[in-house]
Amino acid sequence: MIRARLLQNNPVLLHIAGLCPLIAVSVTLIKGLAIGLLTMLALILTMCTVSAFRHFTPLRVRLPIILLISTTTVTIIYLLFQAFFYELSVDFGIYIPLIAVNSLLLARLEEFALRQNVTTVLLDSITCGIGIVFIITLTGAFRELLAYGSLFSQADLLFGPAVQDRALEFLGGGKGLSLVAMAPGAFISLGLLIAALNVRRDSGLENRARD
């Protein structure tokens, strides 16, 4: 099931939704991982809350209620993140608060969380979140490699001073295709990623057809 969420049924790849953090923030592997984990956390908490309160939610005012819950959760996450990872939170700026109105999050809240019980929603949002983390981290790694010639740079911002300056550097580092770190680079990287996964899927289908 997790494997399916990662590749075939990945929410980001399938709907090309929730791209805002992907494009703006996933410049390096560590930043991609961080924003991915934040989105996952926000997704799990809001989905479960909305699901828990689904019997008390009048259908007519469901959108304001959903928005209220998601903004509250994201505010809590944002403040906690600022408390423990201040530098990263400055770096991410507006993109953490923006998780509250992430299209992917809102769509899943309205279509799924309002209709299912808490256990189903919890399981679904965990796998969905893993899918998001996977794809954003992968894009971040790809962009970091091409734009800066390194991997795992600034890992200390997320994992503490123990991993400071442990970044892998290739080709001397710092001399890369800087366009990949800009917004168009995110779209190109995501396009390549989708293409690669499609090729994989198609060759899988061909193999199955041959058997």
Next chain:
Amino acid sequence: MNNTNIINSLHKHDGSTVAGVMLRVCIAMIPGLLCYIWYFGWGILIQCLLAVGFALAIECLMLRQRRKQITLFLKDGSAIVTGLLFAFTVTPFTPWWITLIGITFAIVFAKHLYGGLGYNPFNPAMAGYVFVLLCFPAQMNLWPSVSGLADVAPGMVDYMSMIFLAQPSASNPIDAISGASPLNHMMSQLGLMAMVSEIQADPLYGDFAGAGWEWINMAFLLGGTALLFMRVIHWQIPVAMLAGIFIASLLFNLYDSEIYASPLFHLFAGGTMLGAFFIATDPVTASTTPRGRLIYAALIGVLAYTIRVWGGYPDGIAFAVLIANATVPLIDRYTRPRVLGENQ
């Protein structure tokens, strides 16, 4: 036996082929190439050979990967034109690996990933150029000094060393053989609050627009006019693009001629003529209706002027062409000729 005679309607193929068009485009670039060599030395020729070689090699690889007929598609010559246009837009000092990256982006990403010749929404050469311009701004803004102006004009050895080793040759330091292009110089001097009349007193500005560049532009104008008469390109595109640049620069020049350079400068500086006759006219990425071509090309002209004057880069032709390329489907949709009897 059916005796009905089938009479074809009067549609006769005029014998023009893609390869024929591309060949004429290449021939029309020759005056510009000769002029470029005359003023800036052999660098452009090395750059052309490199870019065309890379373009053909990568085109070949992509065709093989896509299981297309290699000889048939290679012979259409579009890769050669892409390589040549790329070589004319980058500085002749560009190191070989930057040329390789730019051409790879042009052929693989801008052309074949969209389906190959005829399906690409963006001009491949310009996409490749903008890619390397954004990635390597320092190397891309190093222009050779004009022969006759500087103490040392870059020679074959200097170019070879810059292109293949990415360092100046032992005899001439980099500052001796390179200088600002007129557009770069104008931009940096205006940034220092200098006045246009002061700036243009510099010998860099030649007789009317820029030493060397004015005559290269003239040569491209000549070659482009030949293309017009050979009916390879449509008149609407160069005319509307040049008019766009002319009118925009005239208005601002009349408003304050000490801040905004004259229309003459903008028409004959940088890549204006190359853009108007050879780049914007790409039949695949340009608008296809007569009125659409006017709008598309005027948009390029105005955008190019805007980017030159207020943008972060000295020349704006490449960006303007790419932006206008993106608007082409919309322009085509609204300028489609009305079918007889169709409602407004």
